[in-house]
Amino acid sequence: MSERMLEADSMWLEYDGQKILQSIYIKLQTGHITALLGRNGTGKSSLMQMMFGTLRGHSQSVRVDGHYFSHPYKEQGLISYLPQQPFLPSALRVGHVCKLYGVEFTNLCEHFESLQAFEHTRMADLSVGNRRLVGTLLVLMMPVAFTLLDEPFAALSPLNIELMSTAIRQQSARKGILISDHAYEDVLRLAHETYLIAPVGRSILLTDAGSQLAEYGYTATKPTFQMKKRGE
Numbered sequence: 001m002s003e004r005m006l007e008a009d010s011m012w013l014e015y016d017g018q019k020i021l022q023s024i025y026i027k028l029q030t031g032h033i034t035a036l037l038g039r040n041g042t043g044k045s046s047l048m049q050m051m052f053g054t055l056r057g058h059s060q061s062v063r064v065d066g067h068y069f070s071h072p073y074k075e076q077g078l079i080s081y082l083p084q085q086p087f088l089p090s091a092l093r094v095g096h097v098c099k100l101y102g103v104e105f106t107n108l109c110e111h112f113e114s115l116q117a118f119e120h121t122r123m124a125d126l127s128v129g130n131r132r133l134v135g136t137l138l139v140l141m142m143p144v145a146f147t148l149l150d151e152p153f154a155a156l157s158p159l160n161i162e163l164m165s166t167a168i169r170q171q172s173a174r175k176g177i178l179i180s181d182h183a184y185e186d187v188l189r190l191a192h193e194t195y196l197i198a199p200v201g202r203s204i205l206l207t208d209a210g211s212q213l214a215e216y217g218y219t220a221t222k223p224t225f226q227m228k229k230r231g232e
């Protein structure tokens, strides 16, 4: 697989004259998992929407392999995005939704055997957690070069967070993944690189996430957890 690179830079966003993002730069690479952390309301979701192309800021530039894309989501096979809010049609059955996303239902079940019973279940009849699980897996497994995941661990049980981490790691072999979630320890265990959005709206590429998260006020104290090395 030839490596591809997505760069988002000069990402500026204001709402009602209030600065949210200022001159953000973020780089994604195929084969890499990149973490995006930041306190509540610092603009992570807005940044992902700008990178996807569905939100216009005061300025933005998204380039893939040096080519500029004004609306990346319009390019077939380029990018997928998991929003925080429900997005799958509730009246459709799980198997049907899989077909719409170009993902085999059996691929979902490879990671989550518990989903096997639900191929013919309507999305609306799934539990909140299972609905989120199906949505996250579909976005993750879509055949695209880059995937943006906003809170993929939300509503998942601890076991399912482990299984989802395995699925994300596996998919990163063929795409670049940006992941933002407040379960930051789970995110850091996956990440090759970590960006923090620090007030007001500046992106910082962390070199030592364990110490810097407290320094920049993302955690109250220095995290005590031991970050596992990738692949352990």
Ligand SMILES: Nc1ncnc2c1ncn2[C@@H]1O[C@H](COP(=O)(O)OP(=O)(O)OP(=O)(O)O)[C@@H](O)[C@H]1O
Binding pocket: 015, 016, 020, 038, 039, 040, 041, 042, 043, 044, 045, 046, 047
């Ligand atoms: N449509 C809007 N109009 C005005 N302000 C908005 C709008 N959407 C978001 N905001 C504000 O922009 C800021 C960034 O919001 P955003 O949802 O991107 O943050 P976030 O980092 O994803 O937050 P969280 O971690 O809580 O999900 C917040 O202060 C929010 O209130």
